Amino acid sequence: MIKNMKESKGNDFDIKRAAEEVRNLSFNNHVCIGCGICESTCPVEAIDLKDMGAISRNKFNTEFSGHDKLNQNIIEDNEDLKLTIDEHKCVLCGMCSGLCPVDALKLTIDDTPIREMDIYPHYNDYARIDDDECIYCQKCQTACPRDAIIIERNLPKRSDLVTGEIDVTEDKCIYCGICAEMCPAEAIEVDRETGKESIVIDKDKCVYCLVCKKSCPTNAIDALCRICSYGEYDINPENAIVLGSSVLDQELCVKCGWCEGVCPTNAAKTKKAFEGTLEIDQDKCQTCGACIDICPCNVLSFVVPTGPGQKLDKILKKEEYCIRCGACAKACPNDAITVKITNIDHTPTNSKTWINALNALKN
Amino acid sequence: MVNKMPKHIASGLKYLAAVKLKEQGHNQQKIAEELDIDRSTVSHYLNGRNLSWNSIDVAKTITDLYPKDFLTMVQAIIQDPEKSRKIVIICKKYEYDAFVDDSCIGCGLCVDLCFMKSITLVSLKAQINSIHCCGCQTCENECPTNSIKILEIEDD
Numbered sequence: 001m002i003k004n005m006k007e008s009k010g011n012d013f014d015i016k017r018a019a020e021e022v023r024n025l026s027f028n029n030h031v032c033i034g035c036g037i038c039e040s041t042c043p044v045e046a047i048d049l050k051d052m053g054a055i056s057r058n059k060f061n062t063e064f065s066g067h068d069k070l071n072q073n074i075i076e077d078n079e080d081l082k083l084t085i086d087e088h089k090c091v092l093c094g095m096c097s098g099l100c101p102v103d104a105l106k107l108t109i110d111d112t113p114i115r116e117m118d119i120y121p122h123y124n125d126y127a128r129i130d131d132d133e134c135i136y137c138q139k140c141q142t143a144c145p146r147d148a149i150i151i152e153r154n155l156p157k158r159s160d161l162v163t164g165e166i167d168v169t170e171d172k173c174i175y176c177g178i179c180a181e182m183c184p185a186e187a188i189e190v191d192r193e194t195g196k197e198s199i200v201i202d203k204d205k206c207v208y209c210l211v212c213k214k215s216c217p218t219n220a221i222d223a224l225c226r227i228c229s230y231g232e233y234d235i236n237p238e239n240a241i242v243l244g245s246s247v248l249d250q251e252l253c254v255k256c257g258w259c260e261g262v263c264p265t266n267a268a269k270t271k272k273a274f275e276g277t278l279e280i281d282q283d284k285c286q287t288c289g290a291c292i293d294i295c296p297c298n299v300l301s302f303v304v305p306t307g308p309g310q311k312l313d314k315i316l317k318k319e320e321y322c323i324r325c326g327a328c329a330k331a332c333p334n335d336a337i338t339v340k341i342t343n344i345d346h347t348p349t350n351s352k353t354w355i356n357a358l359n360a361l362k363n
Numbered sequence: 364m365v366n367k368m369p370k371h372i373a374s375g376l377k378y379l380a381a382v383k384l385k386e387q388g389h390n391q392q393k394i395a396e397e398l399d400i401d402r403s404t405v406s407h408y409l410n411g412r413n414l415s416w417n418s419i420d421v422a423k424t425i426t427d428l429y430p431k432d433f434l435t436m437v438q439a440i441i442q443d444p445e446k447s448r449k450i451v452i453i454c455k456k457y458e459y460d461a462f463v464d465d466s467c468i469g470c471g472l473c474v475d476l477c478f479m480k481s482i483t484l485v486s487l488k489a490q491i492n493s494i495h496c497c498g499c500q501t502c503e504n505e506c507p508t509n510s511i512k513i514l515e516i517e518d519d
Contacts, residue, residue: 093470
């Protein structure tokens with residue numbers, strides 16, 4: 001008999017079958033969103049999803065990460081184990097890997113991920129940031145519920161944007177310190193101690209606003225703003241552009257569309273794999289917050305009443321960012337949430353079992 | 364004497380294979396190549412010289428075993444996997460038809476388990492080459508979705 005080998009690294013693990021071909025299934029707990037699609041589709045029932053609801057509620061009770069914080073759903077420290085796979089039952093068919101809406105389960109055959117093989121069906125979803133359009137404002141980085149985006153920006157040198165001249169005539173200066181108190185950029189230091197009087201102007205900090213010049217009682221300061229004096233002739237426009245780079249971690253990304261939603265230009269583009277609906281039964285809801293904490297897309301939030309006696313929904317949803325993964329429905333202890341998938345955009349396959357498995361997600 | 368038994372039985376199996384190939388109309392040269400033995404040995408076999416008839420009886424008993432046991436015995440006696448496959452294909456008593464249901468998930472477990480290397484995956488579905496199938500039913504028994512049926516083709 002051929003035996004599967006299991007190798008665990010913390011909460012992550014690899015299951016390997018080495019024979020004619022080498023099949024390796026690796027699980028990345030940090031990437032897993034706890035939706036349970038793998039558990040419900042595994043043909044040999046080898047996958048055991050932990051009670052994500054209990055884990056989320058515990059988080060909520062002890063250190064709930066936020067009514068107000070955007071990045072409330074990433075479980076970073078003392079990460080809970082989300083699922084286990086029985087290596088004796090697993091046959092490494094790759095269905096979990098193929099149907100995982102993120103990249104948490106990865107099957108490779110002879111080191112090639114099945115996600116790169118045409119015979120396996122794939123979701124037609126994507127998220128990308130077009131560097132030609134990106135203005136590096138970092139709005140997407142702040143909004144991304146998965147911390148999957150890093151925007152690096154190289155700001156232009158301040159001296160390329162703010163230019164001028166400033167000088168102090170020490171013969172006229174009485175070291176009164178008015179200029180230093182008035183300076184909005186804290187660029188002036190005046191030592192008023194008798195016998196040691198001095199004035200120093202830091203040209204790296206100076207913004208050439210001329211406040212010092214106007215406030216000096218003895219006209220000791222000569223200052224000039226080049227922009228005000230001569231228009232913009234002295235600014236080289238190329239030096240004033242914000243350059244940068246964007247990195248989108250495709251493994252963590254859930255294609256929820258937050259980045260596209262907040263992007264002020266057309267740089268961020270996303271497409272979801274599932275279309276469907278998300279219904280919350282507000283009567284059944286006990287506002288435990290499990291759904292809010294588990295949602296990988298920051299779709300759900302508590303409703304904060306603005307006045308007394310209001311009849312409000314208990315949980316608010318931003319449906320445009322929902323990927324219909326169903327993690328909230330799994331986590332809800334009161335069965336108050338129903339997530340339905342009505343359409344799946346995937347590449348074609350000849351395997352009837354795989355087509356059936358994909359269709360079974362639409363229930 | 365005892366530790367030489369398998370070698371004798373291996374000769375017995377090769378004898379049976381040589382006779383079967385001869386019946387199929389192959390010449391001695393071709394038989395020698397197929398079984399990877401000397402042409403003179405083939406000649407001896409086919410002319411009934413230098414043979415241990417006891418070994419041939421044992422070999423015959425082995426070929427009459429249930430297909431899975433037949434395969435196990437040949438593997439144990441011949442040892443070399445490639446040569447074992449040859450002997451099994453030539454000496455097997457029946458032909459087999461293999462059916463793979465659409466419930467196949469393409470896990471490739473049968474591909475890895477098949478000693479006869481008769482299974483490949485085509486579009487995420489197992490495809491069984493019945494010419495090489497020895498009827499051992501390992502695939503049928505181990506298939507996680509019970510998608511494989513191996514049937515013996517009865518002689519008319």
